[in-house]
Amino acid sequence: MNDFQATADRVEIQALQGEFTDAVMMRDRARLARLFTADGVLRMPNVPIELVGPEQIRLGGEKLQEQWDFFVQTTHPGAIEIDGDTATGRAYLHELARLRSGFQGLNYAVYHDRYQRTPDGWRFTERVYEVRYLDTTPLAGSAPGSTGPHAAAPTRRSTAPAPDSTAPAQHATAPAPYTEPAPAERLERAAAALRANGFAVEVLDDAAAARARVAELLPADATVLTAASETLRLSGIDEDVNGTDRYRAVRRLASAMDRAAEADGIRRIIATPDVVVGSVAAVTETGALVAASAGGSQLTAYVGGAGRAVWVVGAQKVVLDLPTALRRVQDHALPLESARAETAYGQPSAVNQLLVLNAPARMTPGTVLLLREAIGY
Secondary structure, three states: OHHHHHHHHHHHHHHHHHHHHHHHHHEEEHHHHHHHEEEEEEEEOOOOOOEHHHHHHHHHHHHHOEEEEEEEEEEEEEEEOOOOOOOOEEEEEEEEEEEEOEEEEEEEEEEEEEEEOOOOOEEEEEEEEEEEEEEOOOOOOOOOOOOOOOOOOOOOOOOOOOOOOOOOHHHHHOOOOOOOOOHHHHHHHHHHHHHOOEEEEEEEOOOHHHHHHHHHOOOOEEEEEEEHHHHHHHHHHHHHHHHHOEEEEEEHHHOOOOOOOOHHHHHHHHOOOEEEEEEOEEOOOOOOOEEEEEOOOOOOHHHHHOOOEEEEEOOHEOOHHHHHHHHHHHHHHHHHHHHHHHHHHHHOOOOOOOEEEOOOOOOOEEEEEEEEEOOOO
């Protein structure tokens, strides 16, 4: 390859990188998809997302972009190595984003690329997105005309004294509450992703429907552990299990045992019930369940100890991705659970154990009852 051709290829590949950023910024999903070969892949392991082929990339772009309040991406080209009709390269990114879920911040990232020469010019065969730095401090600014919950009011001069730096942060920059039920299309996306990851999923109308379905799923006389859960308490499922003789309720069995002399036996029956019934702090649209615990008593059952797991999840717990799920745990679920624990036990709660289930454990088939209404934290 002569020097002129190599230079022309590098210029065209850099133009391809720029076209990608322009399509993202202009929210032109169809144009974005056309920048990939027929088997091209867009991978974002930190999200996590993997999209294969132009159609998935187009649809995935729609799902991501409909979550934005605003998004800004600046791209700087890196090294490019050309080998005939293929090439590898990198691009460096600075991004600002605020999602309608309340997640916001800035990051620096790298795209690791592979390219292919085609009759229509150079195209991506693979883009892998790697986050190198993430700052989720609430953003002070706002996009003009922003319609999200953090849209700034018009700015005007004021002669009033500056606020005391020790005063609480204003609500205008606080994360949005995680209490609104996700709309039907987001529930279906989460359900589809969970199914693709190996979970059984049923989308039900409300807590009453979940209560009836749990009764159908639990075999009579089975050992059943109910995880500590406001969802189970409010729905009546906790009382159905622990307040009747239909099942061998693990909490009832454990409470009758001597905590000192029979500690090992208590540990065993909690870890290995026939069925564990609980909830989670968040479920992502990429198909993951996120559970947090102060004591961890339910987690062993969730990840292989129980013969089967059933999770009842309110619609307000559906979030876009894992980073948003972790923020929901810390910013929303923990304060509410701490307040409950202070009243019940005289001490706050804590996220001492954090479990992310990207698929059910091999020995514990999992069923997610995803509700259309909000319930629990």
